[in-house]
Amino acid sequence: MSETGKQRGAAIDLSAVSKAYGSFRALDDISLHVEPGEFMTLLGPSGSGKTTTLNVIAGFTEVSSGSLQVGGRSVVGVPAHKRNIGVVFQHYALFPHMTVGRNVAYPLALRGIAKAEREARVKRALDMVRMADFAHRYPSELSGGQQQRVALARAIVFDPPLLLMDEPLGALDKKLREWLQLEIKRIHRELGTTFVYVTHDQEEALVLSDRIAVFNRGKIEQVGTGRDLYDAPATLFVGRFIGDSTVLRGRPRGDRSSTALDIAGETVTAPHRHAGDTQPVLLLRPEKLTIRRPGSDRRDGHNRLSGTVSEAIYLGSGSKYEVRLRDGSTAIVRSPLTDTSFAIGETVELCFRGEDAKLLADDSTADTTLT
Amino acid sequence: MTMHPLTRVLLGLACILVGLWLVAPTLVVVPMSFNENKSLAFPPQGFSWQWYQNFVTNPEWSTSFFNSLKVAVVVAILATVLGTLAAFGLDRMRARPAGLLRMLLLTPMVVPGVVLAIGIYAVYLDARLVGTMTGFVLAHTILALPFVLIAVQASLEVFDKRLETAAASLGAGRIATFRTVTLPLIAPGILSGLLFAFVTSFDEIIVSLFITSPYMKTLPVQIFTSITRDADPTVAAVGTILLCATTILIGGGLLLLGRDRRSSL
Ligand SMILES: Nc1ncnc2c1ncn2[C@@H]1O[C@H](COP(=O)(O)OP(=O)(O)O)[C@@H](O)[C@H]1O
Ligand SMILES: [Mg+2]
Numbered sequence: 001m002s003e004t005g006k007q008r009g010a011a012i013d014l015s016a017v018s019k020a021y022g023s024f025r026a027l028d029d030i031s032l033h034v035e036p037g038e039f040m041t042l043l044g045p046s047g048s049g050k051t052t053t054l055n056v057i058a059g060f061t062e063v064s065s066g067s068l069q070v071g072g073r074s075v076v077g078v079p080a081h082k083r084n085i086g087v088v089f090q091h092y093a094l095f096p097h098m099t100v101g102r103n104v105a106y107p108l109a110l111r112g113i114a115k116a117e118r119e120a121r122v123k124r125a126l127d128m129v130r131m132a133d134f135a136h137r138y139p140s141e142l143s144g145g146q147q148q149r150v151a152l153a154r155a156i157v158f159d160p161p162l163l164l165m166d167e168p169l170g171a172l173d174k175k176l177r178e179w180l181q182l183e184i185k186r187i188h189r190e191l192g193t194t195f196v197y198v199t200h201d202q203e204e205a206l207v208l209s210d211r212i213a214v215f216n217r218g219k220i221e222q223v224g225t226g227r228d229l230y231d232a233p234a235t236l237f238v239g240r241f242i243g244d245s246t247v248l249r250g251r252p253r254g255d256r257s258s259t260a261l262d263i264a265g266e267t268v269t270a271p272h273r274h275a276g277d278t279q280p281v282l283l284l285r286p287e288k289l290t291i292r293r294p295g296s297d298r299r300d301g302h303n304r305l306s307g308t309v310s311e312a313i314y315l316g317s318g319s320k321y322e323v324r325l326r327d328g329s330t331a332i333v334r335s336p337l338t339d340t341s342f343a344i345g346e347t348v349e350l351c352f353r354g355e356d357a358k359l360l361a362d363d364s365t366a367d368t369t370l371t
Numbered sequence: 372m373t374m375h376p377l378t379r380v381l382l383g384l385a386c387i388l389v390g391l392w393l394v395a396p397t398l399v400v401v402p403m404s405f406n407e408n409k410s411l412a413f414p415p416q417g418f419s420w421q422w423y424q425n426f427v428t429n430p431e432w433s434t435s436f437f438n439s440l441k442v443a444v445v446v447a448i449l450a451t452v453l454g455t456l457a458a459f460g461l462d463r464m465r466a467r468p469a470g471l472l473r474m475l476l477l478t479p480m481v482v483p484g485v486v487l488a489i490g491i492y493a494v495y496l497d498a499r500l501v502g503t504m505t506g507f508v509l510a511h512t513i514l515a516l517p518f519v520l521i522a523v524q525a526s527l528e529v530f531d532k533r534l535e536t537a538a539a540s541l542g543a544g545r546i547a548t549f550r551t552v553t554l555p556l557i558a559p560g561i562l563s564g565l566l567f568a569f570v571t572s573f574d575e576i577i578v579s580l581f582i583t584s585p586y587m588k589t590l591p592v593q594i595f596t597s598i599t600r601d602a603d604p605t606v607a608a609v610g611t612i613l614l615c616a617t618t619i620l621i622g623g624g625l626l627l628l629g630r631d632r633r634s635s636l
Binding site for chain 1: 531533534536537538539540541542543544547548551552555556
């Protein structure tokens with residue numbers, strides 16, 4: 001919160017980091033680069049290694065192998081209290097025997113900063129999270145959202161070049177969460193600090209992040225912008241974890257330039273060649289599918305699948321349908337409101353263009369790990 | 372919930388009876404301390420302060436009082452330091468060995484006092500610790516340690532260790548974290564351990580009777596020998612003084628704890 005304009009964030013480089021608990025690998029050969037000042041979100045289902053990664057960066061957990069650099073310097077073996085990294089926890093972790101003001105002044109007092117400057121900086125930090133009026137309260141006299149804002153002030157008051165947050169909004173209700181997401185975004189912009197944020201909520205990740213690293217079973221599946229992950233998922237897991245998706249599985253009948261899937265008697269083709277010896281699947285985003293009554297001769301693509309509407313959801317800006325396909329799987333379609341609407345139980349046809357389908361390798365863990 | 376009037380009356384009577392039964396010995400001691408005659412007869416006759424005077428002026432009594440005070444203060448400090456360290460060690464150990472060690476440390480509470488007394492006496496004879504200040508302090512510390520351990524462990528159990536992680540992330544090393552976060556939050560447990568240790572030592576009688584000598588008596592030993600030798604009402608005066616002291620001490624402690632709770636919860 002001092003000099004404005006100056007690049008204040010630290011870069012992070014994790015390279016081939018592993019963390020083993022006995023024979024279990026909580027982190028399995030992770031590499032990740034975070035740019036100075038970037039907002040990086042670690043996204044993944046519970047138990048996928050997000051917190052462990054954060055703990056490794058913060059210094060609460062030592063790596064089993066691999067290298068870790070913060071701000072260009074290796075911090076392996078450096079104890080947490082010497083790393084100068086701000087951390088915000090899901091459980092707030094405010095000191096209950098200190099007032100809000102003393103909580104926020106705590107890291108400054110440890111650094112031997114004189115009282116006058118301390119008070120000024122505490123006030124600035126509390127102003128930033130809009131909690132200046134609460135300096136004399138005890139944490140027990142605050143709501144969850146207020147406590148988390150104080151915790152945030154405490155974690156940024158000493159100007160760390162890096163701020164880590166582990167599901168900081170996890171314990172709050174939806175409305176408050178959405179508002180605090182915007183507050184966090186604003187604070188990130190104002191500070192220029194590097195933020196690493198952990199969440200299992202893909203919407204939250206999309207709202208906040210410059211880039212997202214998707215975790216699965218102790219590995220990073222893909223790193224990219226929200227758009228990258230939505231439009232070009234590298235794995236079936238990523239495709240299913242980010243946004244709605246329809247996954248088509250079937251007997252493959254490929255040739256040199258395309259892949260065809262036989263789905264309960266109906267054949268769909270995509271103009272990509274599937275490599276490797278894994279089973280190919282096609283992943284489609286809801287807006288890439290068109291829903292229509294069977295027999296109507298509108299051409300909405302080369303591929304057609306028939307099914308019955310199992311759920312119709314009115315979204316205001318449009319409608320979302322869940323359609324049960326012949327093989328028993330479910331497709332998700334979004335259609336603009338102007339189109340004809342369909343009732344539950346109605347027989348429909350889904351159409352898509354082969355080039356809109358993403359050809360991916362099947363992964364049996366992708367379904368079970370969905371939350 | 373409504374209650375039948377008769378039930379209410381019976382319940383009230385029962386409460387009064389139990390209450391009387393609990394405070395009866397105390398109610399006997401206080402009037403006896405103002406007895407005019409040198410007897411422990413109840414009800415006492417007349418009114419005088421002479422037994423209080425005797426307590427203050429008779430060196431037998433005042434010396435034993437100060438002996439007890441000295442021993443209890445040292446024991447309280449020693450047992451609190453050791454017990455707190457032990458509680459921390461156990462808290463940060465793996466569960467199984469910690470459970471075993473804990474049981475070992477708590478044995479002085481379970482083993483009958485006489486058995487302990489005989490053991491200590493036998494060792495002290497050889498070590499020439501009978502009738503010494505050191506002897507009393509060591510023996511009482513063994514007895515007081517479990518109380519500190521229990522009190523501190525209880526407060527460590529509710530202490531949120533994640534606060535220590537948070538302190539580390541804010542720049543606090545281990546000592547600073549202990550001083551500024553852990554210690555203030557478990558202080559009530561340590562204080563009540565200290566109080567228990569003090570009281571345990573101050574009114575310890577069984578082991579003290581074994582390791583006492585004519586040159587080193589604690590107050591409880593003095594009371595016991597006095598009452599077995601002659602019916603000296605000074606014991607009642609001492610009892611009354613102790614009663615007032617403990618009431619103030621414990622009451623004050625409770626008040627402090629209560630205030631602490633209100634401000635921190
Ligand atoms: N101290 C530990 N001992 C053993 N296993 C652990 C420990 N900490 C975490 N794990 C395991 O490592 C895996 C990853 O945990 P974590 O990083 O907390 O996941 P996430 O934050 O993504 O939910 C989990 O399976 C968890 O059980
Ligand atoms: Mg976690």
